[in-house]
Amino acid sequence: MTTYRSAWLDDDLDALRELARSFFAKELTPNIDKFIEQHHVDRDFWTKAGALGLLCASIPEEYGGGGGTFAHEAVLIEEQAKAFDTSWGATLHSGIVAHYLLHYGTEEQKRQWLPKMAGGEVVGAIAMTEPGTGSDLQNVKTKAIRDGDEYVVNGSKTFITNGSQADLIIVVAKTDTSEGAGGISLVLVEADRPGFRRGRVLDKVGQKGQDTSELFFEDVRVPVSNLLGTQEGQGFVQLMQQLPQERLIIAVGSVAGMEAALEVTLRYTKERHAFGKPLFAFQNTKFTLAEAATETRVARVFLDDCIARHLRGELDIPTVAMAKWWTTDRAMSVADDCLQLHGGYGYMTEYPISRMWTDSRVQKIYGGTNEIMKEIIARSL
DSSP: OOOOOOTTOOHHHHHHHHHHHHHIIIIIGGGHHHHHHHTSOOHHHHHHHHHTTOSSTTSOGGGTSOOOOHHHHHHHHHHHHHTTOOOOTHHHIIIIIHHHHHHHSOHHHHHHHHHHHHHTSSOEEEEOOBTTBSSOGGGOOOEEEEETTEEEEEEEEEEETTTTTOSEEEEEEESOTTOSGGGEEEEEEETTSTTEEEEEEOOOSSOTTSOOEEEEEEEEEEEGGGEESSSTTOHHHHHHHHHHHHHHHHHHHHHHHHHHHHHHHHHHHHHOEETTEEGGGSHHHHHHHHHHHHHHHHHHHHHHHHHHHHHTTOOOHHHHHHHHHHHHHHHHHHHHHHHHHTGGGGGSTTSHHHHHHHHHGGGGTTTSOHHHHHHHHHHTO
8 A cells, every 4th residue: 555645744744753652662651551540741841842843833933933834833733642642731822822922912912921831831721612602602701801900810620631741721711791702801811910810631532631721710810911812802703713713733642532533443453363364364354454544645635735725825615624523433434443453452441542542432522512623614614
């Protein structure tokens, strides 16, 4: 089978891939079980990665980043997926939180926070979801009401990636409670502010090593200079402008997960014997893997087109919605088929396919549910 190579790759990205693969093999893979047990990665893992330039790779060098593009982030996402890890929240930190600061932050905010994020000294999070508000961001209840030269933040958030370790949180809040989308703003809240409190790290079906947490804000006062953007009420537009990259990130992880699941299952079925011959020799095995390989290639080609469009600044919202729902749906299907081919061993946590199966399920939910993606696509038809 001819080896497929994405057209957007180059020698610089190949070198980054080798660096990431080596780092993950040394520092990540041996500690995955530990991270799962403690529900977070070790804090020095962030600084080790930062020292190697594996954080904020797509942030300009003048702000401490790697000076790369989304392609650099995509390579890192792929290598983390192929290391069978979902514990480390660097994808959100570098590909999402840092870009809100880069695109909407003041020069002072960018110089204060981005170099520290690139070095791993500061961990970033974004707090969108609330206990009663999922994909409906227009109806958030968290408030940031101006009082003189400060905002007073009150509310609660849940399902927050990096929640237990974050030093800087971008909070989606209402600065004008009389408005819907027009009343939403993004406000920076430092974790050491009085009144900020972390809740429990949530016990999830999958992605157990990721410190997904509850956050609480009780009369948290931040200076008005912590507003992200030039004026209040820009938050919803900012979210809509950045969500396409978030959804593309999810698609990258999904396709890389499909490729990893296929790889480990091919190896398993060729090594494992039943009835005197390798599992791969059975027609059902071959046909199942042929279907998985085809779906994985189709997903990769579609994803590569989306990445190329994004690098040119041409990726539209309906297309990335297609990529998000379809790749996450197919990733779950491929993981399920691959687990089935492992038999009873596929249900054992010591086999990577079991974690890939449980970890994949949430991708159909976060970043906007797949049902919302279909609504977005339908509006464009």
